[in-house]
Amino acid sequence: MEWVNVLIQGVLLGGLYALFAAGLSLMFGVMRFVNIAHGDFIVLAAYLMLSFVTFMGWHPALGIVAVVLVMGVIGYLGQRILLNRVLGKDILPPILVTFGLSIILQNGMMEVFSADSRRVSSGALDVASISLPGDLAIGAMPLLMFVVALGVLAGLHVLFFHTALGRLLRATSDDAEMVPLMGGNKAHVFALATMIASGVVAVAGIMLAMKTNFDPSAGPSRLLFAFEAVIIGGLGSLWGTLAGGVVLGVAQVVGAQIDAGFQILAGHLVFLLILVVRPQGLFARMKG
Amino acid sequence: MTPHNAFLEIRNLTAFYGDFQALFGIDLTMDEGDTMAVIGANGAGKSTMLRTLTGLLPSKGQNIRFAGAAIAGQPAHLIHKAGIAMVPEGRRLFPSLTVEENLSIGASGKRKGPWSLAAIYELFPDLHDRRHHGGTALSGGQQQMVAIGRALMSNPRLLLCDEISLGLSPKVIKDIYTAVPLIRARGTSMLVIEQDIAQAMAVATRVICLQEGRVSLSGRPEDLSRAEITRAYFGFEADEPDTNEPAREML
Numbered sequence: 001m002e003w004v005n006v007l008i009q010g011v012l013l014g015g016l017y018a019l020f021a022a023g024l025s026l027m028f029g030v031m032r033f034v035n036i037a038h039g040d041f042i043v044l045a046a047y048l049m050l051s052f053v054t055f056m057g058w059h060p061a062l063g064i065v066a067v068v069l070v071m072g073v074i075g076y077l078g079q080r081i082l083l084n085r086v087l088g089k090d091i092l093p094p095i096l097v098t099f100g101l102s103i104i105l106q107n108g109m110m111e112v113f114s115a116d117s118r119r120v121s122s123g124a125l126d127v128a129s130i131s132l133p134g135d136l137a138i139g140a141m142p143l144l145m146f147v148v149a150l151g152v153l154a155g156l157h158v159l160f161f162h163t164a165l166g167r168l169l170r171a172t173s174d175d176a177e178m179v180p181l182m183g184g185n186k187a188h189v190f191a192l193a194t195m196i197a198s199g200v201v202a203v204a205g206i207m208l209a210m211k212t213n214f215d216p217s218a219g220p221s222r223l224l225f226a227f228e229a230v231i232i233g234g235l236g237s238l239w240g241t242l243a244g245g246v247v248l249g250v251a252q253v254v255g256a257q258i259d260a261g262f263q264i265l266a267g268h269l270v271f272l273l274i275l276v277v278r279p280q281g282l283f284a285r286m287k288g
Numbered sequence: 289m290t291p292h293n294a295f296l297e298i299r300n301l302t303a304f305y306g307d308f309q310a311l312f313g314i315d316l317t318m319d320e321g322d323t324m325a326v327i328g329a330n331g332a333g334k335s336t337m338l339r340t341l342t343g344l345l346p347s348k349g350q351n352i353r354f355a356g357a358a359i360a361g362q363p364a365h366l367i368h369k370a371g372i373a374m375v376p377e378g379r380r381l382f383p384s385l386t387v388e389e390n391l392s393i394g395a396s397g398k399r400k401g402p403w404s405l406a407a408i409y410e411l412f413p414d415l416h417d418r419r420h421h422g423g424t425a426l427s428g429g430q431q432q433m434v435a436i437g438r439a440l441m442s443n444p445r446l447l448l449c450d451e452i453s454l455g456l457s458p459k460v461i462k463d464i465y466t467a468v469p470l471i472r473a474r475g476t477s478m479l480v481i482e483q484d485i486a487q488a489m490a491v492a493t494r495v496i497c498l499q500e501g502r503v504s505l506s507g508r509p510e511d512l513s514r515a516e517i518t519r520a521y522f523g524f525e526a527d528e529p530d531t532n533e534p535a536r537e538m539l
Contacts, residue, residue: 167389168396174382180364181342181374183396183442 045205075198234281401443
């Protein structure tokens with residue numbers, strides 16, 4: 001039963017990793033562009049949640065809406081004003097610019113919030129759990145996070161496959177040069193993609209803030225988990241991202257069960273194993 | 289020389305790829321309702337002219353007027369909104385979209401006009417049965433129909449077609465070209481780039497020939513002799529008899 005419990009914890013953790021990965025995957029899918037500052041934006045969202053709820057005393061629901069809105073606006077403007085200028089045939093400039101953004105964000109957050117490790121309390125939810133037969137217990141918080149992750153991915157699925165904007169984003173992913181010939185303003189479409197990705201990043205950051213302690217330097221390791229989940233799942237596949245997150249989550253929790261220091265390494269090892277055995281990922285949609 | 293209310297007017301158009309000059313002062317005038325064929329050998333500058341016209345290739349300081357407005361230097365999506373749509377060389381369908389999605393995405397400009405999904409399926413009945421197929425799971429001819437339909441969905445006033453016969457069998461080319469008069473009948477003007485001179489001359493009301501980035505010939509197909517076209521196309525005289533036969537006789 002202990003191992004069943006481990007498996008369940010791993011799967012639930014995978015939901016969070018899938019959320020870390022979804023925004024990264026979306027931006028790469030639409031714009032072929034890797035945001036090195038992705039993890040730092042997750043941490044920024046966590047600090048926004050901390051500011052709104054803990055420092056300013058807002059109701060958590062209001063805080064969530066505010067964080068999503070603020071991150072969405074930052075995403076749209078950041079893409080339109082900064083990132084669109086460096087996107088082109090050369091993949092290096094956007095990598096350098098977002099690497100710079102990563103450093104600026106980490107230092108900026110250090111300046112404002114200090115290096116202290118923080119957490120946003122979710123009150124009674126922190127310790128609540130649901131008992132299952134066979135002496136199993138599922139924490140309410142991990143379960144809620146998993147359900148939210150499923151909801152966000154389902155929402156993205158509907159957006160991508162059942163709306164005109166989603167159609168345009170998929171077309172952009174296929175062949176961005178053709179989009180202006182369809183009457184689409186590429187700068188605006190790219191900015192909308194980043195806005196949606198930033199909304200997902202906001203949800204991921206809020207969950208990070210409620211699940212665990214974070215500090216200004218927590219971003220890069222979140223970026224690494226996101227990368228691993230995207231690559232395990234396969235580039236460009238929304239539900240593959242969930243599978244990737246779950247594989248990573250289970251690997252980490254099983255690793256931790258074997259030895260407490262083995263958690264992160266176990267995740268990396270499974271990632272490397274999949275890279276060797278199936279480099280295109282479990283559910284690859286995109287080639288090249 | 290040209291009235292100011294010309295439908296499409298290009299004056300002294302030049303284009304560069306880096307240091308390489310591809311077009312050297314192209315002049316072209318087109319009236320609404322015309323079907324203009326642009327012919328010329330590989331590398332003559334036909335596709336470059338279309339890329340400049342659609343805004344894909346920057347054309348700063350050029351003089352291109354469309355329906356009374358200067359469009360040179362405008363971004364491609366605004367030129368599309370002004371009413372110019374293109375069927376690109378190689379079709380360039382979106383592989384992850386279905387046939388119907390590929391068509392619908394062409395309509396994002398929301399211009400009013402005769403073209404709708406129903407009208408496209410009437411023009412190309414083959415597409416209706418395959419509307420839920422992936423855009424690239426079709427034959428080459430059907431893919432070309434999707435590409436034409438996608439461009440028409442924006443209800444353009446001017447439809448640009450870049451080598452729509454490329455890589456297709458003669459029968460399929462004939463089928464595709466059957467649609468051209470039907471498209472014109474709905475009031476859409478067309479500018480067709482073609483290497484298949486016979487096809488181009490059969491549907492065109494006006495023809496221009498490009499040679500090494502310059503207009504080497506311009507006129508109505510029935511007024512041009514085979515010898516003139518051969519000279520304009522290749523840059524040398526054809527060594528054949530009956531060279532003063534009208535060009536239509538080439539068909």
